[in-house]
Amino acid sequence: MIPNTMMAWVLNSPGVLQLKEVEVPRIREDQVLIEIDRACICNGSDPGIFHGHEAYQTPLIFGHEASGRIVKKGKRVGGFELGQRVCWWFEAGAFAQYQAVTPGNTAMFQVPVNLTLDEAPVMELVLAACRALMEVRPEKGRRTVSICGLGPSGLVLVQYARALGYEHIIGWDLYETRRNLALLLGADEVYDPAWMTDGQLQDIPESDVGVLMMGDDCLPGEPTVTAFMRTIRTGGLVVSYGHPEGGCRFSPYVFQARNLWMKGPVNDMDVIRRRGEEVIGMVTDGRIKIEPLITHRVDFENFLPAFENVLEHPEEQIKVILKWRDQQ
Numbered sequence: 001m002i003p004n005t006m007m008a009w010v011l012n013s014p015g016v017l018q019l020k021e022v023e024v025p026r027i028r029e030d031q032v033l034i035e036i037d038r039a040c041i042c043n044g045s046d047p048g049i050f051h052g053h054e055a056y057q058t059p060l061i062f063g064h065e066a067s068g069r070i071v072k073k074g075k076r077v078g079g080f081e082l083g084q085r086v087c088w089w090f091e092a093g094a095f096a097q098y099q100a101v102t103p104g105n106t107a108m109f110q111v112p113v114n115l116t117l118d119e120a121p122v123m124e125l126v127l128a129a130c131r132a133l134m135e136v137r138p139e140k141g142r143r144t145v146s147i148c149g150l151g152p153s154g155l156v157l158v159q160y161a162r163a164l165g166y167e168h169i170i171g172w173d174l175y176e177t178r179r180n181l182a183l184l185l186g187a188d189e190v191y192d193p194a195w196m197t198d199g200q201l202q203d204i205p206e207s208d209v210g211v212l213m214m215g216d217d218c219l220p221g222e223p224t225v226t227a228f229m230r231t232i233r234t235g236g237l238v239v240s241y242g243h244p245e246g247g248c249r250f251s252p253y254v255f256q257a258r259n260l261w262m263k264g265p266v267n268d269m270d271v272i273r274r275r276g277e278e279v280i281g282m283v284t285d286g287r288i289k290i291e292p293l294i295t296h297r298v299d300f301e302n303f304l305p306a307f308e309n310v311l312e313h314p315e316e317q318i319k320v321i322l323k324w325r326d327q328q
Contacts, residue, residue, distance in 0.1 A: 002033070002071060007324070008096030009062045009303055014052030017062060017304060025093075025100035029074035032101055034086065037327070038121045039066035039094045039300075041310055041320040043151050044242050049092075050307075056092070063095030067111055067120035077103055085111040087123035089272065094121075095303065097324060107272040112284040118297065118321045119290040122152075125319070126288060127276050129153035130160045131265035132211050132241045134275040138165045142208045142237075146170040148193075148228045149213030150178040152293055152318050153241065155185055157211060160279070162186035163287040170207060172228060175315040181292060193224040206233040214242035225250040229260060238262045296320040 006024045011017055027033045042065050049056050067087040070080055080086065080103060088108040093099045101108065107127060111120045129152070136142070145166045147154050150173035161169050162185075171182040171190040179190035191204065210232040212225065225248060232238060238260050240248075255262075266272055282288045295318045298306040303322055310317045 006097035010059050011062045012059045024098045027072060027074055027100045029076040030102055030104055031074050032070045032077055032080060033072035034068040034099050034101055035071045036066050036068040036097060036099055037117050039063055039322045040121045041307060043310060044153060047311055061093040061096050064090055064092045065121050065124040066094035087111050087120055089124050089127040107269060107276050109276060109280055112280055114284060118294060122290045122293060122319055125152055126156050127279060129156040130279050132157055132239050133160055134266045136209060144168040144207040145209040146207040146231060147211045147213060148172040150182045154213040155182060155293055158182050158185050158187050159288045163282045201227055201230060204231045206231055208233055209237045211239045211241055214248055226254050229254050232260060235259045241265050293319045294321055298322055299325045301325050
């Protein structure tokens with residue numbers, strides 16, 4: 001029996017979150033209603049949305065990383081059935097007991113059978129992060145990759161790059177715990193950009209591809225991004241992932257002198273659905289691991305202090321899993 005009302009975390013205005021009772025969404029013919037099993041905090045996008053983002057109008061139900069069970073579906077929805085556990089990229093409104101999702105506007109998948117309830121919501125992040133390399137496959141002249149930013153997305157990308165067949169993977173991050181985890185998950189070398197000397201920079205092997213994971217949390221700024229570009233081979237590719245609130249500065253001279261080129265992650269939903277099936281397979285067979293990314297588990301009722309902790313201590317948080325107190 002689906003109730004008429006539910007609890008949800010509502011962003012009333014930038015910087016003002018409130019747990020309140022709201023109506024359960026009424027779905028359209030092209031939507032499904034999902035009973036949320038678990039959700040998780042997005043270290044990259046949630047802070048920016050919380051502070052105010054041009055793409056989001058308040059009030060809104062906060063959060064977008066979640067998984068759950070289909071409890072109702074519109075008559076125009078095909079390919080999914082009642083009772084299926086699903087994950088999806090991307091639709092906001094997840095920090096609630098129920099969410100209406102439009103499969104036609106998202107990349108929705110059945111949750112891999114080997115994933116636990118706590119692991120399943122992280123699939124949204126996995127699908128999102130893998131977009132950085134979905135169409136940047138290893139090939140002749142493209143065998144090595146560097147990843148600047150080893151937050152949740154960067155740690156997923158280390159594993160995805162290895163699964164795709166990249167031969168050498170380098171990671172950059174400020175925090176030792178993340179660098180060490182990256183090594184365990186498949187990185188060959190890791191560096192702390194805050195303490196890097198010019199001599200050390202020259203000793204770093206050049207990479208064919210560099211990924212700037214700017215959505216995870218702030219790196220030291222322009223000097224780090226420019227230094228990172230110096231380690232990408234002449235004529236190499238830089239993938240810009242994420243959208244930091246303050247933008248990103250780097251030296252146009254270095255970018256131009258090294259004849260680099262830049263692209264963003266895949267946003268074509270058809271490509272994400274097609275490549276997403278491959279990603280689901282990598283999670284299913286263990287080439288992409290989720291459990292090592294989970295550092296905290298919190299009841300939804302205690303979300304606000306957990307979120308504040310993510311904002312203030314990003315070095316301590318990778319993925320924070322949320323569930324309602326009465327859920328198993």
